[in-house]
Amino acid sequence: MRGSKKTKRWRAIRNTEELVGHGPRELREAAVDIIECGIRAADPYAATLDLLAVDDGQLQVGEMDYDLQDWDHVYVIGAGKATQPIALALEDLLGERISDGLVVLKRGEEQQLRRIRVIEAAHPVPDENSHLGAQEMVKLARQAGSKDLVFAVITGGSSALLVWPPDGVPLADIQLMNEILLRCGASIREINAVRKHVSRVKGGRLAEAIFPAELINLTVSDVTGDPLDYITGPTVPDTSTYEDAWRTLDRYELWERLPASVREHLRRGSKVESPKTFSHAYHSFVVVPGDAACRGASRRCEELGYVPHVVTTEMEGESCEEARSFVDAAEAMGGTYALIAGGETIVTIEGECGEGGPNQEFALSAALKIAGRGDIVVASIDTDGTDGPTEASGGLVDGWTVERAREAGFDAEACRMAHAALELLRATGDLVIAGPTGTNVNDLKLLLREA
DSSP states (O other), X not given: OOOOOOSOOOOSOTTHHHHTSSSSHHHHHHHHHHHHHHHHTTOHHHHHHHXXXXXXXXXXXXXXXXXXGGXXXXXXXXXXXXXXXXXXXXXXXXXXXXXXXXXXXXXXXXXXXXXXXXXXXXXXXXXXXXXXXXXXXXXXXXXXXXXXXXXXXXXXXXXXXXXXXXXXXXXXXXXXXXXXXXXXXXXXXXXXXXXXXXXXXXXXXXXXXXXXXXXXXXXXXXXXXXXXXXXXXXXXXXXXXXXXXXXXXXXXXXXXXXXXXXXXXXXXXXXXXXXXXXXXXXXXXXXXXXXXXXXXXXXXXXXXXXXXXXXXXXXXXXXXXXHHHHHHHHHTOOSSEEEEEEEOOBOOOOSOOOSOOHHHHHHXXXXXXXXTOSSXXXXXXXXXXOOTXXXXXXXXXXXXXXXXXXXXXXXXXXXHHTTOHHHHHHHHTOEEOOOOOSOOOSEEEXXXXXX
């Protein structure tokens, strides 16, 4: 039996009419179409139904088979921005066979779950509900016994949504730690190496509460290379060490900036180390890989007559620098084509800054690079629908974006330097609003050029 699929799933960018109403319209229309196809290609609900099936009491998960009569209970736990669609698919497949469940979702996400309990929490900086959710999840996990199945549905965003500080570290200090880490210019791997060593649930510790039940991880990747312990970190062995956390703090000179409780905890060294192996059964499936949106976008480019070139699916580095390099890569090419990239760029912030996110800054930086050209558009999109701490998804710019900004009273270069892309892109009609998409794979970068 497959799921009914009678669910509300993301379909389209919300402000398409505005985005295609100016500039090189055919290119902009094509870009919106390609972005939407890329996001839909990363739909976790559909991917879960492709991976799992239930037939006459037999549960199939990939190549594994379970007779559901052999198991006392089935539990579902999870947290993240792509968690709800997977949990919903599990409800549609397993129905009343789910004994209990709990997921922590980003506040404001439309809830569709019926059997699985929901706690809403804050992102990207955790709040009290992030703490409550982690405590309640561990309580549920500890109910599971050796004849139980536990599905862990942990996806990108769980680092903020699922937080239980170690003894001696107050939640306020974890919140400050997160703010400092997010602004320092570190990669997500470096950030998470620290987070995983200042937690009672991250770095495989939640799995230890689940055992001796059999654990099945279903996740969506938002980290380049799809490393399991960085995308479903609480429920797989951790490959990072406390020394990696130390190196991050050394490299970005963060020791003295962190709260004293966090410093004292980390300086305990090996005493705060995370589990490196498990002695109980667990299985992990990346339901949607990090490059899924790139692959979906590439297919749509071909259908629309743009020759696709995937530059990389592991773009990292500063958004402004990567945007310039992305546009430079187009200079040596001819014809009607598309450049596509995926990854997770960063923005290093020192002092006060304006509103924006890595994708908006990428788009604005690209706009400065292509200013005056009528044959190119560039888009940069966070596939979960929210770029950084904003409700925007990213930007779609063209060769006249900078001029439109000037006419609206904005200095594009000054806005870039101040990390204040949001209001400029809103004023130029280039701010992409997708709303929560239900997925969370790597960011999608797109350049279209018409011969």
